[in-house]
Amino acid sequence: YLDELRLAVAWNRVDIASSKLFCGDIQWEPSQLEDPMRDALLGDRPALVRLFVENGLDLDEFLTWGRLSELYRGVPEASLLHQLLERRQGGAEPPHYQPRTRNPWTDLFIWALLLNRGEMATYCWEMVRKALGGRLLGCGELRGDPSGCGGEGETPGGTGWGSVFGECYGNSESRASQLLVRRSRLWGGATCLQLAWLAEARCFFAHDGVQALLTQNWWGEMERSTPVWKLLLTFFCPPLIFTHLITFRSVWLWRWRRFWGAPVTAFLGNVVMYLLFLLLFSYVLLLDFAPPPPDGPSASEALLYIWVFTLLCEELRQGCFTGHQPLAQRVRAYLQDPWNEFDLTALGLFLLGAVCRMFPRSYASGRTVLCLDFMVFTLRLIHIFAVNKQLGPKMIIVGKMMKDVFLFLFFLAVWLVAYGVTTEGLLHPSDQRLAWIFRRVFYRPYLQIFGQIPLNEIDGAGRGSPLEAEPCTNTYANWLVLVLLVIFLLVANILLLNLLIAMFSYTFAKVQGNSDTYWKSQRYSLILEYHNRPLIWGWTWPPHLGPAGPCLLFTCLPSHPRPRPRTPGSPARDLSPEQDTQLLTWEAVQKENHLLALGRQKRDSNTERLRRTSQK
Known part of the structure; x- marks a missing residue:
């Protein structure tokens, strides 16, 4: 029977194996299924892998370090993964991977993803406890595979992560929100939102539940229907925070903190201050651009230099002191944003123009560079439109x-x-x-x-020249x-x-x-x-009283930021072990409900009925 099972694996005949060899007449020991299981994994036979697991094979006992190393050694030599593994090992020893023994299905899921085996990865995902995070990771790896997570990821409410999160969101909106912002130790402390962003799962962000969470985080503890004019009025007159002009969902005593800590307030403050910065910049260029030292620069131009220095400090904070990754990765991630490159270009041109204008010979060139730089700073306003729905x-x-x-x-x-x-x-x-x-x-x-x-x-250029000078x-x-x-x-x-x-x-x-x-x-x-903007911007004094002080203060202390109030809509949250276990158990139940619904839908489909009728 073992030889017949090996032939069934080699020929990929799961129908013969299930009807003849696993019909109940033969008692299989788990150890007898280990070699066929290895062959099924190497040969990409997900149906046979499922059959072996359903008939007694324990993956915790099967997937040892040696077997997983053997699976990685079976990677085709012409594949990119084989070249990367050889480069990693330096040719000293066969490529291998040390799994986390507590998560064998996760290790097998990653192996299937790296080999671009969509159907195998889908089955492993069904067995992984942390369903949503693993699915989003798979969408990033299998984005170009129409048979895997990548194809499903572009269909809202399909058989992938969209319907899994929809099942969770329909059962409990609060728990679904926690699931999105929960830090996963299995995936390096990343949240589901971060995994979805890395996977470019756009339809995931288009889900109503995700958008509701983002809207809640955008407004903080303020009511979402608050008009913009009320925010601007309170921005320029902070004592209005303690009136009933703006409605908060939290205690009365925390209004100052909640107002200045909301992302929408930081955004409006940034817009207002940026417009004032452009107004000062244009005034200096048009009306108060003094000659080179010792006559200049003027007081308004000196204020402009201080303001630009605070903008430079903010860009350094974003690029070097935001996140928990190594410095090189943080800088690389910062430069991947085109708007950050735009900011660095504007600041670099301003520095060049400011240096040139300090010397008599290059004074005119410096003014020219600053005029062009004003255009770059003004075009940066386009980024403000990103928040508008239209x-x-x-x-x-x-x-x-x-x-x-x-x-x-x-x-x-x-x-x-x-x-x-x-x-x-x-x-x-x-x-x-x-x-x-x-x-x-x-x-x-x-x-x-x-x-x-x-x-x-x-x-x-030709006006004023005599016509006879023209050839x-x-x-x-x-x-x-x-x-x-x-x-x-x-x-x-x-x-x-x-x-x-x-x-x-x-x-x-x-x-x-x-x-x-x-x-x-x-x-x-x-x-x-x-x-992620530091709350010290609003805790010290209102930002309209001076842009330089708060920015300099939180730039000088990048490693000791004030703790931001953790609302349910925060982008990242650390749950206690008990809360984490309860949330993952609830997620696993919702995933099982989703898979059962899919199986019921498949059995009731006309195509499946015709297939069963033709087989009979």
């Missing part, structure tokens, strides 16, 4: 369209250079002025697209230039511009349906950013 999704669409713009500019540049060089060679063959040549090759054809054809009326236009091939102008305008204005409009329309139609889902997933990162 404008946030439009930002996603604009970001996708930027790729179409760059593709359009490539085609336009090729056609523009071809036309510009040709016409310049035909009209001005004797002109040797390099600056004018570049103007007429690039600048003139670009303006001709918009109807600005007479060059002497639009080129500001005579070559009239020999003037007719050919006119023909080329007609063709250039025809291709640029009709073909390329309509191509760009068609690309925009396609991108808009493609992204519009999913833009809301994209925005809801990015909303998590925005709320997390302002939730």
